[in-house]
Amino acid sequence: MAEPAAEKTLLDIITEADTDRNVKGPELTGEINVPRVEEGRIVKGVLSGAKPYAAKPDMMTALGFPDTLVDNWEEAAVKRLGELLEKYKSLQVYLDICVRCGSCTDKCQFFLGSGDPNNMPVARAELLRRVYKKYFTTEGKLFGKLAGAHRLDLKLLGDWYAYFHQCSQCRRCSVFCPYGIDTAEISMAAREVMNAIGLGQKYTDMTIGKLLEIGNNLGMNPKALVNTLESIEEDIEEEDGVPVKLPLDVEGADILLVTPSADFFASPHVESLIGYAKVFHQAGANWTLSSAASEAGNFGMFIGNYTLMQKAATRIHNAIEQIRPKRLVVGECGHAWRIAYSFWNTLIGPFDSLDPKYPAPQHICEYTYDLIKRGAIKLNKEANDEFTVTFHDSCNVARASRMGNRPGGQFTIPRELIKASCNKYVEMDPETTKEKTFCCGGGGGLLTDEIMETRVAGAMPRMQALHAVMKSDGVNFMALICAICKAQFTAVLPRYGVPMDVAGGVHQLVGRAIELGAKE
Amino acid sequence: MSGLTLVFGLFFYLSLAIFLVGFLAKTWKYAFTPAPLRIPQTPAPVSAAGVPVRMFQEVVFFKSLFRGNKLLWIGGYLFHLGLLFVLVEHLRFIIAPASSVLNTLVTYDLYSGFVLLAALTFLLILRVAIDRHLYISLASDYALLLLLLAIASSGLLSRFWDGGHIRMNLPQIKAFIGGLVTFNNIGSVPTNKLFLIHFSLVMLLLIYFPFSKLMHSGGLFFSPTRNQVDNPREKRWVTPWVKTRPTATLPSLEQQAPAAAAAPVQETAEVEG
Ligand code: HEM
Ligand code: SF4
Ligand code: SF4
Ligand code: SF4
Numbered sequence: 160m161a162e163p164a165a166e167k168t169l170l171d172i173i174t175e176a177d178t179d180r181n182v183k184g185p186e187l188t189g190e191i192n193v194p195r196v197e198e199g200r201i202v203k204g205v206l207s208g209a210k211p212y213a214a215k216p217d218m219m220t221a222l223g224f225p226d227t228l229v230d231n232w233e234e235a236a237v238k239r240l241g242e243l244l245e246k247y248k249s250l251q252v253y254l255d256i257c258v259r260c261g262s263c264t265d266k267c268q269f270f271l272g273s274g275d276p277n278n279m280p281v282a283r284a285e286l287l288r289r290v291y292k293k294y295f296t297t298e299g300k301l302f303g304k305l306a307g308a309h310r311l312d313l314k315l316l317g318d319w320y321a322y323f324h325q326c327s328q329c330r331r332c333s334v335f336c337p338y339g340i341d342t343a344e345i346s347m348a349a350r351e352v353m354n355a356i357g358l359g360q361k362y363t364d365m366t367i368g369k370l371l372e373i374g375n376n377l378g379m380n381p382k383a384l385v386n387t388l389e390s391i392e393e394d395i396e397e398e399d400g401v402p403v404k405l406p407l408d409v410e411g412a413d414i415l416l417v418t419p420s421a422d423f424f425a426s427p428h429v430e431s432l433i434g435y436a437k438v439f440h441q442a443g444a445n446w447t448l449s450s451a452a453s454e455a456g457n458f459g460m461f462i463g464n465y466t467l468m469q470k471a472a473t474r475i476h477n478a479i480e481q482i483r484p485k486r487l488v489v490g491e492c493g494h495a496w497r498i499a500y501s502f503w504n505t506l507i508g509p510f511d512s513l514d515p516k517y518p519a520p521q522h523i524c525e526y527t528y529d530l531i532k533r534g535a536i537k538l539n540k541e542a543n544d545e546f547t548v549t550f551h552d553s554c555n556v557a558r559a560s561r562m563g564n565r566p567g568g569q570f571t572i573p574r575e576l577i578k579a580s581c582n583k584y585v586e587m588d589p590e591t592t593k594e595k596t597f598c599c600g601g602g603g604g605l606l607t608d609e610i611m612e613t614r615v616a617g618a619m620p621r622m623q624a625l626h627a628v629m630k631s632d633g634v635n636f637m638a639l640i641c642a643i644c645k646a647q648f649t650a651v652l653p654r655y656g657v658p659m660d661v662a663g664g665v666h667q668l669v670g671r672a673i674e675l676g677a678k679e
Numbered sequence: 680m681s682g683l684t685l686v687f688g689l690f691f692y693l694s695l696a697i698f699l700v701g702f703l704a705k706t707w708k709y710a711f712t713p714a715p716l717r718i719p720q721t722p723a724p725v726s727a728a729g730v731p732v733r734m735f736q737e738v739v740f741f742k743s744l745f746r747g748n749k750l751l752w753i754g755g756y757l758f759h760l761g762l763l764f765v766l767v768e769h770l771r772f773i774i775a776p777a778s779s780v781l782n783t784l785v786t787y788d789l790y791s792g793f794v795l796l797a798a799l800t801f802l803l804i805l806r807v808a809i810d811r812h813l814y815i816s817l818a819s820d821y822a823l824l825l826l827l828l829a830i831a832s833s834g835l836l837s838r839f840w841d842g843g844h845i846r847m848n849l850p851q852i853k854a855f856i857g858g859l860v861t862f863n864n865i866g867s868v869p870t871n872k873l874f875l876i877h878f879s880l881v882m883l884l885l886i887y888f889p890f891s892k893l894m895h896s897g898g899l900f901f902s903p904t905r906n907q908v909d910n911p912r913e914k915r916w917v918t919p920w921v922k923t924r925p926t927a928t929l930p931s932l933e934q935q936a937p938a939a940a941a942a943p944v945q946e947t948a949e950v951e952g
Contacts, residue, residue: 189895196810246920248714249903255705256898259820260755262747266809276814285815298819298890305818333720335689335747337737337755338895339904465715480692501717504915518912558720561909566722594722 160571170213173317173358176648180611181509184619184655188581189627191591191620192263194274196554209613210321211605214359221368222467225357230355233311237294239349239355242286243463246296250520250568254291254455256279256338263332263340268597272616280332280342286318287349297334297580316358322361323349325613327605328461328494329554329598346441347463350604354462362607367458369472375420375454381407384450387423389642396431403440405448406431408482413437415482416523417499418490419474419642427663431491434670435567438527441536441673446488451485452478455495457641460502461604469506476507485514487523491664493553493641494602496522500560524640525562527669528572535667538672543581546636549628550577550586551621552596573665577638580672585632593626601647611650619650625657638665684855684868687878701895704919709901713919723909730906737905743863754801761795764788764832772856792835799828823891825882833877840873848874929949 183238196565216226229235236295244251265271265378270278277283285307292299292308297307309315315556328343371377379387391435393571395403406412416439421537422432439446452475498518504510510519518525530536549574562568570593578584591597600617628634639645648662724730736742741759745752757917768788771781803824806816852874854866868875887893899907 174812193811198859244712246715248709248712248901249718251712252709252898252903253902255709256892256895256902258892258895259747259812259815259817260744260751261805261812262744262751264815266747274809279789279811279815281815302819305822307819330720333904335743336746337741337747338899339720339737339743341718341904344718420893432814469921501911503845505716505918508915520912561720561721561725564725566725569721594720597838608899646748661698 161585163632169400170358173210173213173228173313178530180608182615182654183367184615184622184651185658187622187626189630191271191623193271194405196276196279203572209325209610210317211607211610212361213320213326214361214364214382218361218364218368219354219359219537221358221372222359222364222464224354224364225355228357230357231317235356236311236316236352237290239291239352241295243348243351244291246346247348249341250348252573253284253338253340253345254288255296257284257288257340258337259285260337262337263336263342266332266335267326267342268329268331268600268617268620269327269613272600272619273325273607273613275325277318278325279307280326280336280340282469283322283326284340284342285525286322287345288549289315291652308543316353319353320358320360323353323603324610325617327554327598327600327602329602330582331554331560331595331597334558334594343556345462346603348636349463350461350607351463354464359462360604363458363461363604367462367467367471370456370458370474373449374474375599376456376458377420377424377454379420379423379453381450381453383425384448384453388448389434391423391429391433395436399675401440402435403433403675405436406446407448408450409445409447410446410482412482412484414444414488415452415478415484416447416448416484416488417452417478417520418445418448418488418523419456419495420454421642421646422490423453425545425642425646427649427660427667428642429490430667430670431664432666434664434666434668435490436566436667437670437673438447438523438530438536438673441675442530447482447484448479449482451481455489455492455499456605457495457498468498468502472503472506475503478549479510479512483512486517487513487519488520488523488526490523491640491642491666493643494542495642496553496640497555497559508538517528521540522562522572523625524572525568525577528563529667539674540582540672540674543636543668546581546582546668547583547632547634548577548581548636548638549584549608549625549634550574550592550638550665551599551644553639553644554590554596554598555592556640560638576665576669580668583632585628585634587624587628591620597621597624597646599644600651602641602643606646607642610651614647615651615654618647618655622651622655622657625661626655629657629661635661636663636668637661638663638668640665681867683870684865686873687855687868688859688865690882694885696883698888704893705889705894706897706901714907715918715920717907717909717911717916718903719909720904721909723813723907725909727908730908733905734900737901744773751802751805754798754805757794758798758802760793764791765795765831765853766775772853773860781887789835789838792831792838796828796831796835799831801823819891823887823893825889826880830877830884833873833880837871837873837877845882881898 198551215557267278267280291313293310294403310334323346324345330343331342333339354657366376370376392405433524457468457471459471513519556569562572597620600614649659717902741756769784771785806812848869851869855868858865
């Protein structure tokens with residue numbers, strides 16, 4: 160049974176955050192060193208206090224969760240875990256078969272950046288596995304602690320809350336695990352269990368709430384959207400003298416573009432939106448955005464909640480019914496592309512009303528790449544001569560989705576787009592790219608300021624690799640295809656002493672290079 | 680049949696039953712727990728034919744482990760290889776007369792035994808010598824390695840102890856084990872202590888197997904990140920436990936327009952992905 164402490168203090172203990180928001184990254188050397196773990200002790204201990212704010216009662220109830228930690232939370236958590244075990248093969252298999260070989264221990268950016276041993280993927284997973292063993296396995300019931308079983312007490316719940324919010328669900332650990340154990344699946348389950356007992360994370364739960372209620376993560380209503388799109392159109396016309404349009408809610412348009420809402424407001428995101436618009440314009444496409452589906456992102460995945468993820472995705476299904484497009488294209492966003500590519504067909508498919516000639520959904524990079532290959536758009540590489548460009552593979556794109564027809568198209572297609580848009584392109588250390596890419600440190604619901612320490616720590620490996628090519632090749636532009644990556648790097652680069660405009664979008668480069676105007 | 684033979688005979692059948700039933704029950708569970716969504720770790724095969732190839736590389740070469748940690752790969756690979764050879768060589772206690780391939784293999788059985796022993800020792804050393812591995816290791820992890828070490832050493836010792844006395848007793852061992860396996864003509868159990876220890880430890884391993892991390896040998900084949908095809912756009916996957924999709928539709932655009940116009944404009948500064 161749960162300790163009979165007063166609920167308020169209980170929650171306070173679990174969710175107290177005391178991290179340094181002005182935290183700076185370590186000095187960049189270009190090398191990623193594996194920190195030493197001293198036995199049985201949290202070496203730095205700093206990150207055990209790095210807990211994001213808990214969701215407020217109204218945010219919890221809006222998603223159908225208990226408004227605060229329920230009285231019988233231990234019992235309720237075990238019950239929910241039991242239900243998940245019957246529904247998720249991944250969870251069931253992965254909780255059973257880890258041999259604690261250690262192959263994953265030095266693979267997580269949050270461990271590398273923080274040195275906190277609980278950020279080793281297997282140690283993170285073990286936090287949940289302890290409870291699994293205690294209540295669901297014969298081994299744990301017989302041998303208890305010797306087999307790593309532990310009841311879910313207050314201390315452990317606090318560790319869950321801290322460390323399952325220091326995992327960006329990037330799946331890097333899974334690449335190096337002999338059984339493909341995906342700690343992302345485990346942290347999703349842990350977050351679902353915590354939400355089910357009334358302990359949610361504010362940033363993620365609030366964002367899901369806004370998406371469900373208003374239609375996008377920013378909580379931007381259709382009128383604001385209209386105004387924004389108009390002002391972007393004006394900016395483009397002023398700059399390039401070409402009336403490039405960003406149409407909204409055009410019934411019967413051929414192409415429906417669904418993009419992360421940050422593209423409408425944030426910098427450098429909006430530069431990529433301009434890039435897409437120019438590509439559509441130059442291809443002569445009849446395209447539209449939708450106010451109902453003004454968000455490609457879907458944080459339902461981050462908390463492992465199938466129902467909420469499906470509910471949020473249903474908006475896109477509805478937008479398709481409204482607009483009746485032939486094609487469905489998705490803008491630059493890592494986790495959104497994972498959900499679109501891997502889950503949409505299951506969640507809101509089949510896409511029978513779309514033209515079967517095209518993949519549904521299609522990534523904007525696939526779309527543009529196809530135009531370039533066919534010579535339907537022309538790019539002037541000189542337009543980007545001020546940049547020496549490198550590319551950060553977004554983890555969700557790299558390890559949880561694909562572009563094109565062949566395995567690994569998610570690596571080649573964005574690179575081809577970049578190389579077609581600029582003259583100087585440099586790869587980062589191959590140990591940090593493609594399927595071995597590091598996460599930016601802000602994915603999976605961590606993009607919130609109160610855990611800036613976690614975010615800065617998680618960015619370390621990528622920052623070192625970036626620093627290496629900045630020094631050796633004069634790289635001054637890191638191209639991204641993820642809204643979260645863009646926001647995270649914009650915030651974190653300066654903390655490592657790197658100018659924030661080094662971070663930009665792939666379609667930002669395309670947009671600058673594209674030749675607008677009449678085609679021969 | 681002596682009392683001792685009866686005891687060890689029953690011990691054998693009990694252990695084997697626990698192992699078989701447990702292993703099958705667990706594997707059954709892995710096979711039939713639903714997988715709601717497509718989660719292959721990409722790049723992944725884009726057709727079903729590619730999955731066995733990927734699995735083969737993992738099972739036969741430990742490909743991902745090789746990428747992850749070379750030292751561990753050497754230790755783990757030699758251990759499993761040694762184990763495989765030793766297991767095959769043990770068939771001589773069951774199959775009579777031994778086939779010629781088996782006979783050739785058996786000539787080298789000392790080597791497999793020593794490789795097994797060395798690899799296990801190496802794995803144990805890695806666990807304590809590398810700070811990260813030490814941190815994650817549980818008592819049960821050490822216990823399992825020690826149990827395997829004890830099995831391997833008691834087996835090897837029997838070749839040298841007492842001038843290879845046990846080896847000379849081979850026909851008796853064969854009569855006992857072979858009889859147990861074929862339910863036929865069970866010979867009396869050899870009374871050599873070392874043999875009885877070796878035999879009992881193996882029975883313990885069989886009993887522990889289905890309740891432990893040793894289930895990786897069955898579970899690995901059901902790992903969704905490794906056994907799924909990367910074709911979610913081409914082939915719709917249906918979540919087994921979801922019966923219907925929410926079908927609420929939005930108002931048409933005309934209906935929506937006045938409401939949208941009436942809504943207050945909201946300025947948002949926060950940046951979210
Ligand atoms: C399908 C067959 C099997 C495959 C593909 C497989 C694969 C692996 C891999 C890749 C590892 C991690 C590397 C390591 O720590 O050594 C491992 C660990 C281990 N395996 Fe297996 N295995 C199989 C069957 C077995 C069986 C039948 C046993 C029975 C004794 C076994 C015992 C172990 C042990 C004890 C470890 C942990 C070693 C340690 O503590 O470091 N495996 N296995
Ligand atoms: S690599 Fe896989 S099996 Fe090894 S410790 Fe990590 S999660 Fe466990
Ligand atoms: S999924 Fe990524 S962030 Fe989470 S434990 Fe694995 S490597 Fe770390
Ligand atoms: S933000 Fe980018 S790098 Fe980080 S989790 Fe998402 S896709 Fe991965």
